[in-house]
Amino acid sequence: xxxxxxxxxxxxxxxxxxxxxxxxxxxxxxxxxxxxxxxxxxxxxxxxxxxxxxxxxxxxxxxxxxxxxxxxxxxxxxxxxxxxxxxxxxxxxxxxxxxxxxxxxxxxxxxxxxxxxxxxxxxxxxxxxxxxxxxxxxxxxxxxxxxxxxxxxxxxxxxxxxxxxxxxxxxxxxxxxxxxxxxxxxxxxxxxxxxxxxxxxxxxxxxxxxxxxxxxxxxxxxxxxxxxxxxxxxxxxxxxxxxxxxxxxxxxxxxxxxxxxxxxxxxxxxxxxxxxxxxxxxxxxxxxxxxxxxxxxxxxxxxxxxxxxxxxxxxxxxxxxxxxxxxxxxxxxxxxxx
Ligand code: NAD
Ligand code: UFG
Numbered sequence: 001x002x003x004x005x006x007x008x009x010x011x012x013x014x015x016x017x018x019x020x021x022x023x024x025x026x027x028x029x030x031x032x033x034x035x036x037x038x039x040x041x042x043x044x045x046x047x048x049x050x051x052x053x054x055x056x057x058x059x060x061x062x063x064x065x066x067x068x069x070x071x072x073x074x075x076x077x078x079x080x081x082x083x084x085x086x087x088x089x090x091x092x093x094x095x096x097x098x099x100x101x102x103x104x105x106x107x108x109x110x111x112x113x114x115x116x117x118x119x120x121x122x123x124x125x126x127x128x129x130x131x132x133x134x135x136x137x138x139x140x141x142x143x144x145x146x147x148x149x150x151x152x153x154x155x156x157x158x159x160x161x162x163x164x165x166x167x168x169x170x171x172x173x174x175x176x177x178x179x180x181x182x183x184x185x186x187x188x189x190x191x192x193x194x195x196x197x198x199x200x201x202x203x204x205x206x207x208x209x210x211x212x213x214x215x216x217x218x219x220x221x222x223x224x225x226x227x228x229x230x231x232x233x234x235x236x237x238x239x240x241x242x243x244x245x246x247x248x249x250x251x252x253x254x255x256x257x258x259x260x261x262x263x264x265x266x267x268x269x270x271x272x273x274x275x276x277x278x279x280x281x282x283x284x285x286x287x288x289x290x291x292x293x294x295x296x297x298x299x300x301x302x303x304x305x306x307x308x309x310x311x312x313x314x315x316x317x318x319x320x321x322x323x324x325x326x327x328x329x330x331x332x333x334x335x336x337x338x
Pocket of ligand 1: 011083177
């Protein structure tokens with residue numbers, strides 16, 4: 001079976017490509033490298049001892065997509081390609097709508113033309129908005145996203161749902177990720193963000209390698225046990241394994257299904273800081289600062305639907321998430337380099 005992985009050179013895509021290769025799938029990675037480097041793909045091949053086919057192309061380029069489908073027999077698509085920064089999406093909403101939404105429509109049209117109607121899509125817990133109470137369940141209302149990035153995920157979910165409603169030969173899996181952290185335990189692949197990271201774990205890692213002086217914790221007056229924000233952090237390898245189960249589902253039957261991919265456990269910013277301190281064996285410099293606009297108290301999943309229907313659950317605990325992130329970062333202080 002051959003799987004096209006859009007955005008497969010990126011953080012979650014590279015970990016998923018690795019697990020697909022390990023599971024015996026042929027993997028074709030399509031990425032325009034706007035937020036990644038081919039080094040990740042080389043390292044996936046090095047770790048697995050297997051080859052992935054790499055195509056440098058943009059999901060908005062219909063001709064390139066048509067060529068990919070004409071030249072390869074593709075059984076299903078896992079669609080990671082997209083822009084993902086919340087603050088950048090406020091500055092450049094049109095880029096986000098064009099890249100994420102138009103790109104997905106172009107991809108689906110190319111798939112439809114080629115008769116490949118099986119897709120697994122990277123959605124986000126952000127579609128639940130700020131009003132639902134955790135644990136978040138797939139049947140809770142969506143629609144009140146709080147930033148343009150989140151709105152692209154909401155619209156793409158709707159576009160894929162409508163595509164299935166119009167043509168029941170489609171098989172769609174919408175995966176709502178919670179907060180992916182961690183790295184492959186080899187320490188050879190991991191998250192490599194550009195510039196100053198927005199997200200907690202990549203920011204902490206810059207402090208660990210001495211590139212930033214201290215962590216600022218955004219607020220200690222949230223309505224949580226220790227006052228800092230609570231999130232459902234999930235090891236990226238668990239997330240990648242969730243995609244293997246999802247791809248089995250779309251290969252096996254038609255339908256349109258939504259699954260949370262989270263652990264169901266909420267950890268605070270101070271819990272994450274403590275986990276990293278345990279992994280590095282020293283305290284992490286930090287200070288408390290004001291809240292960040294838009295941050296909510298608590299967000300964690302009810303992961304029971306994925307367990308019941310996909311036979312998947314997250315297995316890696318917080319210590320493992322922190323140890324693996326630290327191993328990657330200390331072994332690769334400059335990420336994949338230049
Ligand atoms: P990433 O930026 O590391 O990976 C995305 C990849 O897509 C990159 O390699 C980038 O070069 C590529 N890409 C972007 N636009 C493209 C285009 N037009 N054509 C071809 N390639 C393109 O991000 P990630 O963390 O691996 O996230 C993967 C997916 O998961 C994204 O869709 C993201 O929105 C979603 N997601 C991520 C998180 C998270 O916290 N990391 C949470 C929820 C959902
Ligand atoms: N935080 C800090 N300091 C930092 C960075 C983050 O204290 O330097 C705190 C935040 O206030 C929050 C927690 O760490 O309490 C996690 O913040 P992240 O930015 O890592 O993650 P978010 O939960 O805010 O956002 C993530 C993804 C978004 C997605 C959202 C909802 O980055 O793309 O989850 O699912 F939209």
